[in-house]
Amino acid sequence: MDRIIQTGVCSYGMSGTIFHVPFIHVHPGFEFAAVVERSKNLAQEKYPNVKVYRSVEDMIKDPALDLIVVNTPNYTHYPYTKAALEAGKNVIVEKPFTVTSAEGQELMELAKSKGLFLSVFHNRRYDSDYKIITEVVQSGVLGDIQEAEIHYDRFREELSYKKHKETANPGTGALYDLGAHIIDQALLLFGMPKSLWADIRIIRKESVVDDYFELVFYYDNMRVRLHTSYLVREPMPSYQFHGRLGSFIKTKADVQEAQLQRGLLPNSPGWGEEGIHEWGLLHTEKDGKVVKQFLPSPTGNYLNYYQDVYDALVNGGKNPVPAADGLRIIKIIEAAFQSSKERKAIDL
Template identity: 45%
Template sequence: MPSKILNVGLIAFGLSGRYFHSPFLSTNPGFKIKTVVERSKNEAQEFDPSIGNARSVEELLSDEEIDVVFICSPNASHFSYAMDALENGKHVVIEKPFAATEAEAKQLVELAKQKGLVLTAYQNRRWDSDFLTIKKLIAEDKLGDIVEYECRYDRFRPVVPTESWKEKKVDVGGNLYNLGPHLIDQALVLFGEPKTVTAEVRSVRPNSEIDDYFDVRLGYDNKLIILKSSLMVYENHLRYQIHGSKGSFIKGGLDPQEETLRKNVLPNVKPWGVEPEDRWGKLSSEEYTGIIESEAGDYAPFYQNVYDAIVNGAELAVKPEEILRTTRVIDLAFQSSNEKKVMTY
């Protein structure tokens, strides 16, 4: 048994709270989901009848028994809810986007530091099957020096009448804030800070109210990093094209964890996160050309790391300085697109 059980408060119980966080928190013995903020619904109790309900964020944050708060609400509320949670002495995990700007992110990081609280971003895609596979290939020097890296995260979401806030012109809305943090974080984990940021952020769908397409290019002295996403790609297959001095790796398909979680399968069911063979990538090199079996994806280590950071003082896997550089790239990408300029990082 863990030395301490952390009481968790979830702010909102939509896709993120219900299908990403709750399954992993409920199967980790170090956490207990105590309360979920739902203003009118009771969906958390359908997941687990023992979960309490709060009708406001203020009610949740006033509970002195809550140790850590996961912020899963619409994007524009992340900063204010995180500030309030930190002011109330809670450790905080924020869904992407972490904040609207680098300046906001710095305020959060500084407040957490002042109060001695753990603050991190939910960068679960570091534990995707495909990304773990790519990290392993690079670590084993199978590709040599990387010259070009392209990652896409596409969806097919034609604009139809919808009440989803994700399709509305709202503050901190649009695809760069939604999918951009995943792609940017992965690239920065692999290659560090760039020298330049160049981007085109636009709408490509008829009647779209949001930016639904982005092409962000990170410039380095010896490589080009291309990060793209469109909500008008019917076949979301091509994910990674990586070319290096020793070979190339091409891979399609998405990590299977989200689709599994949406089927109400909990992550204590084994095997977990195993990609179907038709999603495995192909390595082409003089040393070896053929299909590479994907590593199994697993988001559980993220939650265990949060626990260890709070209870045992362990180093965070998703560090504040890493969060700040992702928010900086997003700021520069918007500025580059608006001003049609190459921005210096």
């Protein structure tokens, strides 16, 4: 590599240990140079050369760092990203981009004014299941799509051990957490809807944050439904697409998170490969004949996000997830809360 990007990570919790540091460590163009741990030194036990800071503010001041990964609780994304940009650092900020669209707009303009790189970590764009969905939709094999449904469900009555996710702070709840992923996927596939309707609820017994939502996106000749519930023990297919020629249904089956939790690195054999039992079902017409077949998914790999970041920073490539993409998701979330509160569709 012509250049090594010195990278600091703002948190060494699950996001840091699972979704960021392994990829920074494996990619030859990045150096995991610094991390924030308030009281422990867990990162140094695994990565002896990393420098440990006790506060984000101190790490951002490090003149050796080129890139800061803001992977702290949602309500801190805005102040930490702003501080990093003002310090002249390029930034990757975890999804959701910010809590409000006003915050996102300000950060986007700040990065532009300083000529700095600002990207939102929407890693689910690099999932195996989303890749095959994209291929099917773009191929036109379903004909004119009339309806689509994307689910991100789980079964979890108990509250998360991550207290910041279960406290009624700005930016908490399922819509900001899981909704940001499937909203992003819907927007990439179909663009911004003309209007939306939403129902957002709290359904777990002890919860104080939303853990159920249903969104309906209205397009001229199509409807897209997005759904999350924390009380779905037996999930239905996560992706359901129906067109004038046929249907495609698919489970949410990307294996990368499970592999990372087992301690595997993204250069391991079999990385990101779905099992054959998770292949999506295509039932459509081709050349006047009915076809019913299972389609294998491409390999998922979040390392490709970091490769895209490297190309953008070093080779003048395209930002894989520009701030504008993150901003429109926040605008959708704001409109969804308004819709649920007012019990009506909201024009966008």
